[in-house]
Amino acid sequence: MSQAFTKAMARNIFYGGSVFFFLLFLALTFDTHNAWPDRDNHAALNDSVAHGKALWEENNCVGCHSLLGEGAYFAPELGNAFQRLGGKDGIKGFIMSRPKDGIPGRRSMPQFNFSPEELDAIADFLEYVSGINTANWPPNIQG
Amino acid sequence: MQYKSQAVAKPYFIAAIGLFVGQILFGLVLGLQYVMGDFMFPEIPFNVARMVHTNLLIVWLLFGFMGAAYYLVPEEAERELQSPGLALLMFWVFLVAGALTILGYLLVPYSGLAELTRNELLPTMGREFLEQPTITKLGIVVVALAFLFNIGMTILKGRKTVVSLVLLIGLVGLAVFFLFSFYNPDNLVKDKYYWWWVVHLWVEGVWELILGSILAFVLIKTTGVDREVIEKWLYVIIAMTLITGIIGTGHHFYWIGAPEYWQWWGSIFSALEPIPFFMMTVFAFNMVNRRRRNHPNKAAILWALGTAVMAFLGAGVWGFLHTLSPVNYYTHGTQITAAHGHMAFYGAYVMIVLTMISYAMPMLRGREAANSNRSQVLEMWSFWLMTVSIVFITLFLTGAGILQVYLQRFSADPLPFMVVQDKIALFYWMREIAGLVFLIGLLTYVASFFVGAREPEATTAVAEKASA
Numbered sequence: 079m080s081q082a083f084t085k086a087m088a089r090n091i092f093y094g095g096s097v098f099f100f101l102l103f104l105a106l107t108f109d110t111h112n113a114w115p116d117r118d119n120h121a122a123l124n125d126s127v128a129h130g131k132a133l134w135e136e137n138n139c140v141g142c143h144s145l146l147g148e149g150a151y152f153a154p155e156l157g158n159a160f161q162r163l164g165g166k167d168g169i170k171g172f173i174m175s176r177p178k179d180g181i182p183g184r185r186s187m188p189q190f191n192f193s194p195e196e197l198d199a200i201a202d203f204l205e206y207v208s209g210i211n212t213a214n215w216p217p218n219i220q221g
Numbered sequence: 222m223q224y225k226s227q228a229v230a231k232p233y234f235i236a237a238i239g240l241f242v243g244q245i246l247f248g249l250v251l252g253l254q255y256v257m258g259d260f261m262f263p264e265i266p267f268n269v270a271r272m273v274h275t276n277l278l279i280v281w282l283l284f285g286f287m288g289a290a291y292y293l294v295p296e297e298a299e300r301e302l303q304s305p306g307l308a309l310l311m312f313w314v315f316l317v318a319g320a321l322t323i324l325g326y327l328l329v330p331y332s333g334l335a336e337l338t339r340n341e342l343l344p345t346m347g348r349e350f351l352e353q354p355t356i357t358k359l360g361i362v363v364v365a366l367a368f369l370f371n372i373g374m375t376i377l378k379g380r381k382t383v384v385s386l387v388l389l390i391g392l393v394g395l396a397v398f399f400l401f402s403f404y405n406p407d408n409l410v411k412d413k414y415y416w417w418w419v420v421h422l423w424v425e426g427v428w429e430l431i432l433g434s435i436l437a438f439v440l441i442k443t444t445g446v447d448r449e450v451i452e453k454w455l456y457v458i459i460a461m462t463l464i465t466g467i468i469g470t471g472h473h474f475y476w477i478g479a480p481e482y483w484q485w486w487g488s489i490f491s492a493l494e495p496i497p498f499f500m501m502t503v504f505a506f507n508m509v510n511r512r513r514r515n516h517p518n519k520a521a522i523l524w525a526l527g528t529a530v531m532a533f534l535g536a537g538v539w540g541f542l543h544t545l546s547p548v549n550y551y552t553h554g555t556q557i558t559a560a561h562g563h564m565a566f567y568g569a570y571v572m573i574v575l576t577m578i579s580y581a582m583p584m585l586r587g588r589e590a591a592n593s594n595r596s597q598v599l600e601m602w603s604f605w606l607m608t609v610s611i612v613f614i615t616l617f618l619t620g621a622g623i624l625q626v627y628l629q630r631f632s633a634d635p636l637p638f639m640v641v642q643d644k645i646a647l648f649y650w651m652r653e654i655a656g657l658v659f660l661i662g663l664l665t666y667v668a669s670f671f672v673g674a675r676e677p678e679a680t681t682a683v684a685e686k687a688s689a
């Protein structure tokens with residue numbers, strides 16, 4: 079690097095640039111918070127959805143599935159499962175019917191033995207997720 | 222070794238390598254489960270093996286960073302570590318906490334582990350990479366604080382160099398952004414938004430500062446190039462990192478319910494993120510070409526150059542590949558993501574830790590500057606075996622990803638996820654074979670610590686003949 083460009087200049091660009099862009103990031107985050115009420119489907123949030131989210135986490139569903147495209151890539155995307163499986167009953171039916179020992183030779187989902195109330199909460203959670211405005215992602219129903 | 226207390230780095234490095242082996246074994250389990258779905262089911266389902274694979278990765282990289290700091294800081298500060306005893310204590314705390322957590326994943330169903338550790342009191346579990354029980358997360362915070370105190374005091378009381386300062390900023394940032402792992406609202410959109418403050422601001426932010434400073438340190442030591450020159454480069458590189466990388470976080474906000482202007486901010490700034498990685502490559506090769514001496518540890522220099530190249534390929538090139546929002550719309554959450562994740566983590570963070578271990582371990586084991594020639598040759602074999610196999614893993618996953626995107630998301634008649642997975646199984650088989658070669662490379666790496674251990678050190682003259 080040229081001599082005219084000194085270490086002190088480089089240091090100042092580092093500190094100045096980092097602080098500036100971090101503040102810009104905070105400002106954009108602030109604006110994002112203001113924009114969320116129109117996009118994040120928070121109207122659907124209730125105790126059952128919160129319980130469903132807790133079950134989603136405590137069973138590590140994201141260790142196989144993706145949700146809004148994030149997570150693992152071993153099993154189907156579930157952000158639009160509500161649409162793909164045909165509503166809450168479709169979701170519950172699928173989860174309930176998983177064989178305990180899996181399907182020989184194939185990827186299988188465990189049987190979690192959820193109570194009816196828990197199944198309902200999970201389905202409510204996935205219904206809530208399906209209502210988030212994701213800018214039209216995924217491209218089609220297959221996720 | 223110039224300072225006695227640098228010796229605490231050694232257990233950290235040994236633990237890192239041990240956990241690395243575990244990580245790869247579970248990677249192979251995952252790879253097999255991709256093509257033989259019932260492998261180990263239901264005893265070790267895919268999600269459990271995946272947690273073990275990714276959490277071991279993070280934990281061993283943290284061991285590596287801490288070991289690197291304990292080795293590097295005394296030498297830079299020109300004084301002994303504030304408290305070697307605290308460093309050793311924290312080593313055991315971290316190792317035991319880590320081991321218990323991994324055993325918890327393997328021995329108890331995850332929901333049982335959540336219950337056992339009272340996750341409901343402060344729910345933080347069950348999110349990708351942050352699966353650790355809340356109590357483990359708190360333990361990580363304690364270890365991090367003790368570690369920062371130890372390192373910080375040493376730097377504060379000693380010589381302050383740019384290398385140690387940048388390292389410290391990176392490590393403080395690592396700890397600070399980890400705190401966002403305790404924020405887990407019911408609102409999934411907010412949960413996801415701040416989850417990225419841990420994950421993205423780590424790997425494309427503060428960790429790059431750690432990477433840069435370790436690389437700078439090893440280059441100063443092995444090339445003898447003037448510190449002033451190296452430090453100027455370091456500042457420019459990390460400036461570009463944060464200028465592009467902070468707003469670049471936006472490339473994760475396209476489809477999770479955040480406003481759509483993030484498609485512009487995220488695409489533009491993250492498209493610039495390869496710049497600091499490219500500069501690192503130019504930097505490393507420049508310094509080695511301008512070297513004032515020939516260091517006898519050829520293996521360490523190979524790792525340093527390898528890091529610079531592979532970090533650029535994995536993070537820079539494979540990151541750029543899918544970072545523009547119109548592309549990401551189709552590739553988001555596919556095997557393309559996995560391909561990039563593997564080469565970026567390996568090229569940047571695995572390799573920088575192995576660079577530091579390669580440089581420091583000979584001294585930690587009582588050598589003057591380098592291992593014997595035989596040991597170095599084996600180490601360089603392991604370099605090539607692991608690096609070439611990660612390239613192939615990446616290429617096979619990229620192939621799988623392109624087909625997946627086409628069949629599932631792009632073609633006129635999109636197919637269901639599981640149908641597509643069956644169609645691209647051949648690529649997963651090839652990935653698994655490349656993974657086996659990776660394991661061979663890793664075992665070769667471990668062997669290099671034992672082979673030639675009693676032979677005399679490589680000297681510059683001999684090393685030069687060998688490379689001529």
Ligand code: HEM
Binds near residue numbers: 571
């Ligand atoms: C023997 C070699 C390896 C094999 C067979 C392997 C296999 C896998 C598999 C199957 C997954 C899960 C993908 C999914 O969610 O569907 C995964 C995830 C992951 N692995 Fe590996 N792995 C190997 C080596 C490595 C290495 C060396 C690293 C680090 C440098 C690594 C880092 C990761 C990361 C970061 C993830 C999460 C990726 C993401 O979320 O996109 N793996 N691995």
Ligand code: HEM
Binds near residue numbers: 425491532543
């Ligand atoms: C060493 C640095 C980097 C590492 C270790 C890394 C690692 C990763 C990992 C593990 C993921 C998957 C996260 C998940 O599981 O959801 C990911 C996602 C992503 N990375 Fe990186 N990355 C790095 C740098 C970069 C850079 C420089 C770019 C852009 C130029 C980039 C672009 C992306 C994008 C766009 C995604 C989202 C993929 C998706 O939509 O599914 N990364 N990265």
Ligand SMILES: [Fe+2]
Binds near residue numbers: 421472473
């Ligand atoms: Fe990112």
